[in-house]
Every structure is written in structure tokens, then in C-alpha cells.
Amino acid sequence: MLAIRLRTRNFPAMFLRPFLAIACAAALATAQETGTLPEQPTPFSVWLDLIALSKPGAAKPALPIWFESFQNEPVAAKDGEPPKTVYRMRLRRMPTLHREILLRVFFDDLPGVQPSVSAWTESGRELFRGPVMGVGAGLPSSESATVPLDGADYLDIAVPGDGSNIRGVLASSLKDAAAKQTIDFHPAAAVADPFGNLPEAQPAEDAKLFGRVKATVDTGITRLSPRGETTGTTAQWQFELTAQPLTAIVTFEVLNADLAAPPVVVANDGQPGYASIHWPDLADPGYRGESRPLEPALRFQYTGWVRAQFVVPGNVLRSGINAVNISLAADSGTIAIRNVELQLKHNWKHFDYILTPASK
Structure with missing residues (x-):
């Protein structure tokens, strides 16, 4: 049996900052000495x-x-x-x-x-x-x-x-490649994306598994545009629940998402927040830059569909009619949304949790 022990040390911040600066400078000097990095070969x-x-x-x-x-x-x-x-x-x-x-x-x-x-x-x-x-x-x-x-x-x-x-x-x-996948759960994608993007969602009937209930809310295309254009800046989806869940996740796909300004999501009267997006590798040609007046940095949008998620605390939802709003961030351009899905986590016979005592 091989035991591996990880040791950590807490370095003072005043030591760590100069160390990082020296390390970065050394890496930069090495890159300059050896020339530019070689391009990864893609002969096929x-x-x-x-x-x-x-x-x-x-x-x-x-x-x-x-x-x-x-x-x-x-x-x-x-x-x-x-x-x-x-x-x-x-x-x-x-x-x-x-x-x-x-x-x-x-x-x-x-x-x-x-x-x-x-x-x-x-x-x-x-x-x-x-x-x-x-x-x-x-x-x-x-x-x-x-x-x-x-x-x-x-x-x-x-x-x-x-x-x-x-x-x-x-x-x-x-090329064909052998892959193992479970018999009972969701099958793997037929083709692996070369840049790690997730496959398109496949809407299905409502399903329950290990205390999770998954339901498709909307498969249509909804377009959101900045103020002054024909489509609105916010879209709302309503759904009815028979019981309050412990927690929930809203999942959707977004087209032309801005890396610095992802969509904003809020459920009922909860706190709004940015959706978490699964970004593909930056080598993906789908990233397109945009230079805007008075903005020092180049903005980027992903010109393809990517998956976004937002966690909703269980106490924000309630038995009866609920609403989820997805809005454009302040600096975002026009986007489109599709395949809105809701996952609800409920108690089940093997539910695992811990009790944390209150601190003194």
C-alpha cells in the first residue's frame, strides 16, 4: 500500500507576492529564450x-x-x-x-x-x-x-x-473508440466534441431518480435583446410544484453568450445571480471578439450553444406556482435561450447530510 502525504505551509502574504512575481518573470524569460510555443499538431x-x-x-x-x-x-x-x-x-x-x-x-x-x-x-x-x-x-x-x-x-x-x-x-x-458506459444511466454522446463542449440537451419525460425530479420546462427558442430592440430583456417561465424541494437547479442552453456577462437568473423573490456556464476550450473557433468604444479590454461571445445552470435554494421555492426569470446582464448583447429544464432535490431513504454545530 502506497501512502502519499500532502504537506502544506502557510506562507506570509508579503513573501508570497514577491515569490509569484519572480516565478512569473522566470517563466516569461524562459519563453522568450526558447521562442514561441510550438503549435499543437492537427494533421487530420x-x-x-x-x-x-x-x-x-x-x-x-x-x-x-x-x-x-x-x-x-x-x-x-x-x-x-x-x-x-x-x-x-x-x-x-x-x-x-x-x-x-x-x-x-x-x-x-x-x-x-x-x-x-x-x-x-x-x-x-x-x-x-x-x-x-x-x-x-x-x-x-x-x-x-x-x-x-x-x-x-x-x-x-x-x-x-x-x-x-x-x-x-x-x-x-x-475515428471509432471503445468507451464504457453504465447500463442504467444517461448514455454518452455519440461524438466527443474536440473542445469539450457538452452535447445538446435531449428533452425527455419527467423522471425521478434518487430523490431528484427532472422536468423539461420549455424546449422553444427565446430571444433576449438589449433595451430598444424588438425582443425583451427578460423572459419568465412558470411552473407548479406539489411540494417544496430541498434545493433546485435550473438548466438551459444559451447562444451567443458573453464571457464577461452571462445571463442573470432569479427565482420568485430570491437573490438574482449570474448563471454558471460550461465554457469550451478557448481554442474553439466559436469564440469571437468584440471591440467596443471606451472599453479597454476585448469582449468575447461564444457563437454556439453552451449549457448554463443556476442553483435555487429550496426555501425560495414553494408549493404552488413558481416563476424563474432569465435576463440579460447589463453589458450583454443579444442572446437566445432554449431547452429550459428544472431539477428538484427531495428527501429519499438514503439521503446523506451532516449537522454542523453552531460556533461559540
Whole structure:
């Protein structure tokens, strides 16, 4: 048996501050001596900046071995369909490397000009067509598609209009990996997000487990905008409870969330607070900067859906009608909310707790 003992020391603050400053300076000096950090290799993935590539004389990007060429072309109106723009990714067939790719499209989610992804053979036979991306929220967004490659010679990303609302594409090879998961509980996501974002919520019937009651409140899309725009700054959801819970968690997904100004949540007459958001890795191309007048720091929004949660103390809720309000933070831009869910914690036969004596 191996015993590991962790020793801690309480250093005086006046010693700790200079020590941290010296350590940071040493790290900076080392970085300067060795040059910039090497970029993590991603030989089977590519980021396509479609705005830059659409300009005349744009430099061709370095492509993975499976990616032969990229082009975009306008398609005239035909058979009653409006004109569109097609971004074509021509492939090399490499079944020993991969049989699927993850294709994530970054776009402004405008009604009527939402992209779709399809796979084709050289003879023009369609092998795959994914659903139209987006929900028409009128906000910058991104969505992923898992595209099968068996027999495919090229992939098309088609969008009505001139394609100016398509910002970029991330394409990455997929591989099968064995994973263990419990039999009784929620299954793992079919595809692991490369940047750690959580999968989209899958609304289900109300369910009870180990004293927890989970219920879907609303699956619709609610848009919140700053004052002066057409939609309001606050949305309210009401629900009825048969008994007061010990505690509760409100979960929802938010689009175009501001890193420095997440949504504000309040239940009934409780204390308002910022929602806790599961942010993906900062390497995710979904982060977009915004420079505002008189603000010294660059702001960032995440142009995709992320999961947010807010803890509601049990004594704030009551038997009968309750309300949860989600509002824009003071400096936030427009956001959208979907898949509002409520979890309630009740007592059960194996409930564990401790009693802390009052301090003298």
C-alpha cells in the first residue's frame, strides 16, 4: 500500500507576492529564450476561413492528406429554387484513415439563408444530406454534422444567397473508440466534441431518480435583446410544484453568450445571480471578439450553444406556482435561450447530510 502525504505551509502574504512575481518573470524569460510555443499538431483537421478564402487572390490553406481541394461557386436560380452558394470540399478516398468526418459550420443564423451539408459521388449521386442547420435566431451560431465518407468524392455546404453569412468551417477526421458506459444511466454522446463542449440537451419525460425530479420546462427558442430592440430583456417561465424541494437547479442552453456577462437568473423573490456556464476550450473557433468604444479590454461571445445552470435554494421555492426569470446582464448583447429544464432535490431513504454545530 502506497501512502502519499500532502504537506502544506502557510506562507506570509508579503513573501508570497514577491515569490509569484519572480516565478512569473522566470517563466516569461524562459519563453522568450526558447521562442514561441510550438503549435499543437492537427494533421487530420483543417480550419477554413471562408470570408478570407472568398476574396480574389486568397492564399490556399494547407490541407490534410484526405482533403484534395476546396472551391466555392455561385449557383443560379433553378426550378423555382433561389440562387445559392456552394462551398465544395473535394476528397481523397482513404478508408484506412477514416470513414467519417466531423464538419462544423460557423454561420450567422439568419432565417431563409441557413446552410446544409451533403455528400456526393463524382457521378452526381447524393449519399448523405443533413438537416438544415440553425433555428433562425438571427445570431452568430455554429453546428456540427457527422458525415459518412464511404463512396463520397466531395462534400457540399450549400446556402441560399451569396454565402456572406457563412464565416468558416472546421473539418476533422473521426475515428471509432471503445468507451464504457453504465447500463442504467444517461448514455454518452455519440461524438466527443474536440473542445469539450457538452452535447445538446435531449428533452425527455419527467423522471425521478434518487430523490431528484427532472422536468423539461420549455424546449422553444427565446430571444433576449438589449433595451430598444424588438425582443425583451427578460423572459419568465412558470411552473407548479406539489411540494417544496430541498434545493433546485435550473438548466438551459444559451447562444451567443458573453464571457464577461452571462445571463442573470432569479427565482420568485430570491437573490438574482449570474448563471454558471460550461465554457469550451478557448481554442474553439466559436469564440469571437468584440471591440467596443471606451472599453479597454476585448469582449468575447461564444457563437454556439453552451449549457448554463443556476442553483435555487429550496426555501425560495414553494408549493404552488413558481416563476424563474432569465435576463440579460447589463453589458450583454443579444442572446437566445432554449431547452429550459428544472431539477428538484427531495428527501429519499438514503439521503446523506451532516449537522454542523453552531460556533461559540
